[in-house]
Amino acid sequence: MSKKPVILTGLRANNELHIGNYFGALLPMVDMAKSKSSEYQINLFVPDLHSITTEIDYSKLQKQILTNLKVFVATGLPLDDSDVHIYRQSRISAHSELTWILDCFTGFGEMSRMTQFKDKKDESNEVSVGLFNYPVMMAADILLYGAEYVPVGDDQTQHLEFTRDIAQRINNKFGDIFAVPKPVAEQHKFFAKDQGLRIKDLANPDKKMSKSADSDKGVIFLQDSPDAAKGKVMSATTDSLNKVQYDTENQPGVSNLLEIYGLIKGKTAKEAEADFAGQTQYGEFKQAVADEVASFLENFQSKLAEVNEQAIMDKLEASETEMNTQASQTLLKVQKAIGLR
Secondary structure, three states: OOOOOEEEEEOOOOOOOEHHHHHHHHHHHHHHHHHHOOOOEEEEEEOOOHHHOOOOOHHHHHHHHHHHHHHHHHHOOOOOOOOEEEEEHHHOOHHHHHHHHHHOOOOHHHHHOOHHHHHHHHHOOOOOHHHHOHHHHHHHHHHOOOEEEOOOOHHHHHHHHHHHHHHHHHHHHHOOOOOOOOOHHHHHHHOOOOOOOOOEOOOOOOOEOOOOOOOOOOOOEOOOOHHHHHHHHHOOOOOOOOOOOOOOOOOHHHHHHHHHHHHHHOOOHHHHHHOOOOOOOHHHHHHHHHHHHHHHHHHHHHHHHOOOHHHHHHHHHHHHHHHHHHHHHHHHHHHHHHOOO
8 A cells, every 4th residue: 555645536437528627626636636746646537437327328438538538638637747646447346346345334224315316316217226326436436545535526525424434334343444534624624625616507507517417508518619618608698787796696697607717817706807897798798708718728629639648548557557456455454354355
């Protein structure tokens, strides 16, 4: 096991990534990898097993995995840092094996109370056992590497709390088996949980921008053409107040556009608001935001085109060899504790 404490994060590969993912997850994590790899082991994995918990286009999964890894590199992920690891979850068999063992110490009622599962169940009666079981595999993802810090959104905090619970449950029963990740409050403090997680759907600013949204007209994907992205911004939902101000309660659409503009320009939303002081024409405001979005995409896509795929494959091979070793050590410890070895 690595002597350094571990920071672990991952993004599902079943959909294209969007600017909300970029500013809310990718950029903060890449910045963390660059600034913290001298102190921490950075595990940035592709949770491809989680990707099949819901219906997807399975024929595109492999291509999407590589595309998303290229996006990480284009964002600035350093492939030459030996303390930064990228790996595919399905290539480390210990993830699946530990999940089954943890299942056997997890109550049906515990999983039934998971808010994210209940929400999905309310949306559709056709939910898989894999989706029901998602938090247990997430716990395995974390515990295999003794990860202390795991950046999670509000919809995942319940899963992180379960991870701590199941780790402590196993430890109480069998001894010092798992390192328990830090509590949610400490996680938020460590990751400065006020950055980048507020981008909403352009068409429905009451909802978070999501790569699994029913319609993509309110989602700016990182691989959208600049012109297509401009069109989405120009069609964004606003209001009839004709005032450009940051007021998330009364003007969620305008506030969302200010968030996007500010993130691209490196400003807070309130600082962005000052750029439009006295402006009453939403058309001009939207045009300014659209131009910034288009410029951002042009620059990002230029970097994406320059990413060396072979360098990614070489890094994957090296990381997966190391992660198999680390994960297998933890799995064997668990197997011995419960009598399987």
